Amino acid sequence: MSGFSSEERAAPFTLEYRVFLKNEKGQYISPFHDIPIYADKEVFHMVVEVPRWSNAKMEIATKDPLNPIKQDVKKGKLRYVANLFPYKGYIWNYGAIPQTWEDPGHNDKHTGWCGDNDPIDVCEIGSKVCARGGIIRVKVLGILAMIDEGETDWKVIAINVEDPDAANYNDINDVKRRKPGYLEATVDWFRRYKVPDGKPEDEFAFNAEFKDKNFAVDIIESTHDYWRALVTKKTDGKGISCMNNTVSESPFQCDPDAAKPIVDALPPPCESACTEPTDVDKWVHHQKN
Numbered sequence: 001m002s003g004f005s006s007e008e009r010a011a012p013f014t015l016e017y018r019v020f021l022k023n024e025k026g027q028y029i030s031p032f033h034d035i036p037i038y039a040d041k042e043v044f045h046m047v048v049e050v051p052r053w054s055n056a057k058m059e060i061a062t063k064d065p066l067n068p069i070k071q072d073v074k075k076g077k078l079r080y081v082a083n084l085f086p087y088k089g090y091i092w093n094y095g096a097i098p099q100t101w102e103d104p105g106h107n108d109k110h111t112g113w114c115g116d117n118d119p120i121d122v123c124e125i126g127s128k129v130c131a132r133g134g135i136i137r138v139k140v141l142g143i144l145a146m147i148d149e150g151e152t153d154w155k156v157i158a159i160n161v162e163d164p165d166a167a168n169y170n171d172i173n174d175v176k177r178r179k180p181g182y183l184e185a186t187v188d189w190f191r192r193y194k195v196p197d198g199k200p201e202d203e204f205a206f207n208a209e210f211k212d213k214n215f216a217v218d219i220i221e222s223t224h225d226y227w228r229a230l231v232t233k234k235t236d237g238k239g240i241s242c243m244n245n246t247v248s249e250s251p252f253q254c255d256p257d258a259a260k261p262i263v264d265a266l267p268p269p270c271e272s273a274c275t276e277p278t279d280v281d282k283w284v285h286h287q288k289n
Contacts, residue, residue, distance in 0.1 A: 004035065006133030009068075009266040011274040013056065013078065018068040019133040020263050021047075028259035031135075032060050032067040032119060033231055033244035033252075035098035037224050039137040043161055044220070046122050048134040050094040055080040055280045058132060060096055060119060065243045065262050069133055074197075080276070082196040082284045084189065091182075091189055092123035093130040097156065100223035101230050101240075108152040111205040116151040117240075120223045123155055123186060125175065126163035137161045142172030143216035145205035146190055154219055155190065157183070157210065171213045183210055196284045 003024035010016035021031045029035070031047045039045045049058045049069055057072040057079040064070070072079040083089060102115030124130065124138055138158035146153045159169045168174060175183055187208045191201050211219075229235040231242045231250040242252035245259065 004029075004135040006131075007263070008133075008269040009263065010268075011270040013071070013274045013276050015071075015073065015078065016267055018061075018064075018070050018266055019058075020066060020068045021133065021135070025256075027245065027256040028066055028263055029246070029256075030067045030241075030244050031069070031096075031098055032062060033099065033227075033242060033250075034246045035135060037097060037099040037220075042139070042217075043137050044097050044140055044158070046095050046124060046136050046138045046158065047098055047119075048093050048095040048124070048130040048132060048136060050090045051132055052091065052093045052129045053089050054132075055083070055089040056276065057081055062118060062240050065241050066259055067241060080280050081193055083280075083282065084192055084196065085283050085285045087185070087189055091185060092125050093128075093136075093160075095122050095124070096120060097122055097220060097223075099227050100220060101227040102152060102154065102223055103226040103230075103235065104151070105235065106226060111145050111147055111152045113147055113150060113152045115223075115226070116148060116153045118153075119227075120220055121153065121155050122158050124158050124160055125169075125179065125182065126160040127165070128160065128163065130160070139166060139169065140213055140216050140220065141169055141175055142210045142212055143219055144187065144190070144208070144210050147203040147205060149199070149202075154223075155186075156216055156220065157186070172210045173212075192286065195286055 005022045007020045009018045021029050023029050035045050058069050060067050061070045096119035100120040104114050104117040107114050140158045142157045144155040159166050230237050231247050233251050245256045
């Protein structure tokens with residue numbers, strides 16, 4: 001196993017809820033900055049933010065010290081994605097590759113739009129439902145270039161290396177062949193998932209076609225370069241917390257002990273009666289354009 005573990009604070013489905021990451025020594029770390037991008041040759045780490053079939057839009061809090069995972073908030077309300085018929089919540093394990101950043105000051109030559117200011121997103125297509133806050137090792141298979149409200153928002157397609165079928169997946173064409181309809185469903189999901197919130201459909205570069213593994217790895221490595229500029233203060237992150245305890249060339253590196261008071265300031269983990277709102281189970285039927 002990876003040696004990483006997670007620790008929850010406060011009750012899930014509340015504004016205070018956080019998931020902090022820890023290293024093998026039990027020290028608190030940032031899932032954004034302190035987990036290496038590569039787990040092995042050609043194998044990437046992935047931080048699981050949203051387990052498959054769930055609806056709560058959890059994400060790495062880029063502006064909070066230690067960048068814990070928390071639920072996204074819009075207009076003061078916790079954010080959930082709709083079940084857009086025929087889908088239930090997220091249709092893959094969804095998360096991010098650490099030590100990557102889509103720079104909002106960089107205009108992407110493929111899409112013509114600047115980055116979305118977050119780590120690069122990953123859709124993990126294996127058969128296991130992963131845990132929120134889990135760190136898994138993935139093989140990258142391809143990538144989709146989404147344009148989200150005027151920002152470049154790459155979606156990496158990957159598979160957990162521990163999936164029993166992982167050896168059969170080495171590029172995007174393997175997904176097309178072995179999981180028929182899944183990539184089409186992925187485009188459909190991303191195109192329409194904000195429509196129930198009154199937003200327009202999302203758009204895509206390359207006519208919504210998936211690019212192959214080599215293209216995907218190039219994009220990921222470029223976002224790793226933008227991340228390195230961010231944590232070494234060559235780029236102004238404008239509010240992003242770069243606090244870390246492993247990046248030796250970073251002026252934001254701090255003592256591991258400095259992290260404990262940040263976690264201790266939050267309520268203890270709680271299994272209280274906070275549950276998801278019942279309307280999360282609603283099925284939304286919407287005419288495709």
